[in-house]
Amino acid sequence: FLIKVFNGLFWNELIVKSNDMKLSLDIETAHVIPNGVDMKKFRPIDKNYSLKKVGWSKKNVNILFAANASRPEKNYKLANDSCAMLKNKNIVLHTLNNIPNNEMPFYFNATDLVVLSSLWEGSPNVIKESMSCNTPVVSTDVGDVREIINSAQGCFISDSSSENFSKAIEMSLLNKQKIDYRNVIYKYRSEYIAIKIINIYKNLHINNLK
Secondary structure (H helix, E strand, O other): OHHHHHHHHOOOOOEEOOHHHHHHHOOOOOEEOOOOEOOOOOOOOOHHHHHHHHOOOOOOEEEEEOOOOOOHHHOHHHHHHHHHOOOOOOEEEEEOOOOOHHHHHHHHHHOOEEEEOOOOOOOOHHHHHHHHOOOOEEEEOOOOHHHHHOOOOOOEEEOOOHHHHHHHHHHHHHOOOOOOHHHHOHHHEHHHHHHHHHHHHHHHHHHHHO
16 A cells, blocks of 8 residues: 555656566556576586585585575475475485575585575565576465476476475476576576666656656
8 A cells, every 4th residue: 555655646667576566566557677687696607616615415415495494484394394205315405594695606506406485575586596507496486486487397386385395396306407597587687687677767767858
């Protein structure tokens, strides 16, 4: 309600991160512009080198929960319960907290799979950053994740049941084919997203001059 009031009275333009947000607000003029990803920073790096950098064992099947497990909306319990159901006892679920952003590419390259089990999201950076490192993802159907993944092989959307989320993880780990996920998310590169935002400001300036 407050967003609608501010949009009607004070704001010239409104940007939201996903179509879900636009539908929830029911503001037809809202621009849908997701977060961009720095594909120069988040890029494929040798896996063995990355494993050494982050201190993980290459003997394990490493799965990354790339969030603070204490945040309730990130729903760590779903990820943890789902991994516990898998038969492979070499699986290790890693969590992250207060990792500098410039070190994140090593974690995405060291892991075998990134999981996002959130209850809600807007346009989660972790999905695009992971795929920009050519690492597969399994996620709940939140924000714009379904649109980002776009049926990419080895990436899966699941509901919030631990049984189905566990099956999605298992299917992703069974995929041994190397996929160019960078090509899948190329339209989310930060340079392209920046142009979209700049164009909104340019059009607003032109309209104010009229």
